Amino acid sequence: MRRLLIVPALLLLGSCATLDKNECLAGDWQGIGLRDGAAGAPMSRVDDHAKACAPHGVKPDVTAWKRGREQGLLDYCQPQRGFRVGAAGSSYAGVCPADLEPDFLAGYSDGKLIYAAKQDVDRASSDASSAYYEAERLEKEMRQQEGRLADPKLTAQERESIRAGLKRLRNDRERALDAMERAKRDESRAQRDLDELRARFASVYGDV
Numbered sequence: 001m002r003r004l005l006i007v008p009a010l011l012l013l014g015s016c017a018t019l020d021k022n023e024c025l026a027g028d029w030q031g032i033g034l035r036d037g038a039a040g041a042p043m044s045r046v047d048d049h050a051k052a053c054a055p056h057g058v059k060p061d062v063t064a065w066k067r068g069r070e071q072g073l074l075d076y077c078q079p080q081r082g083f084r085v086g087a088a089g090s091s092y093a094g095v096c097p098a099d100l101e102p103d104f105l106a107g108y109s110d111g112k113l114i115y116a117a118k119q120d121v122d123r124a125s126s127d128a129s130s131a132y133y134e135a136e137r138l139e140k141e142m143r144q145q146e147g148r149l150a151d152p153k154l155t156a157q158e159r160e161s162i163r164a165g166l167k168r169l170r171n172d173r174e175r176a177l178d179a180m181e182r183a184k185r186d187e188s189r190a191q192r193d194l195d196e197l198r199a200r201f202a203s204v205y206g207d208v
Contacts, residue, residue: 017052018045024053029061030068037072040085042093045069073097079107083205086111089119110201114208117194124187131180138173142166 023032036045049060075081077096082104085092088111096104145166149159198208 018048019052021056024049024056024058027058027061029064032060033065033068033070034072035068036065037069037095038075039072040076040093040095041069042095043069074100077101077104079103080205082107083111083114083201084208087114087118087208089115107205110205111208114194114197114201117190117197120190121187121194124183124190128180128183128187131176131183135173135176135180138169138176142169142173145169 019032032049033046046060046062046065049065053060073095077100082092086108092105092108145162148154148162154162201208
């Protein structure tokens with residue numbers, strides 16, 4: 001079954017010039033189509049090219065472009081390429097011919113597992129960093145408050161208030177340190193999962 005997904009990156013490319021003046025005037029539409037097909041571009045890309053070339057008085061040779069694109073898709077619609085597309089977190093625009101799509105999608109699905117695992121590692125790493133910097137911030141604030149206690153002009157009530165604040169800061173810092181350790185453990189687990197997936201797919205798709 002064919003799956004059609006909107007590809008934000010491809011749509012964004014359509015909002016700006018896809019070809020420059022020299023490319024439009026050169027008129028190598030089969031070569032342009034070959035490049036687009038190898039990149040997994042949808043049929044709507046030729047419309048983007050028409051808009052890009054209109055100011056230069058050039059219209060695409062759609063027949064030549066389609067011929068090149070079909071050739072390019074033969075390179076794009078391979079399991080290994082599907083795996084790389086999925087592992088990069090990119091979307092699939094439903095461009096592959098029916099006879100090539102199942103194997104492409106199998107690779108794409110495996111690649112998405114790699115992408116999700118990498119996201120887990122990055123998320124845990126970010127959480128650990130955030131907790132670390134929070135603990136550092138609290139430590140700095142604690143030192144500042146401890147320095148205030150050296151002021152002989154403080155009243156007993158002010159000292160008690162500072163000590164109560166210090167207690168809260170220490171508790172908050174302990175919680176931040178605990179959160180950092182949890183995040184580090186999560187990162188280690190996520191990295192192990194990612195390494196296992198990479199080892200599992202290496203013999204099929206190569207290193208990622």
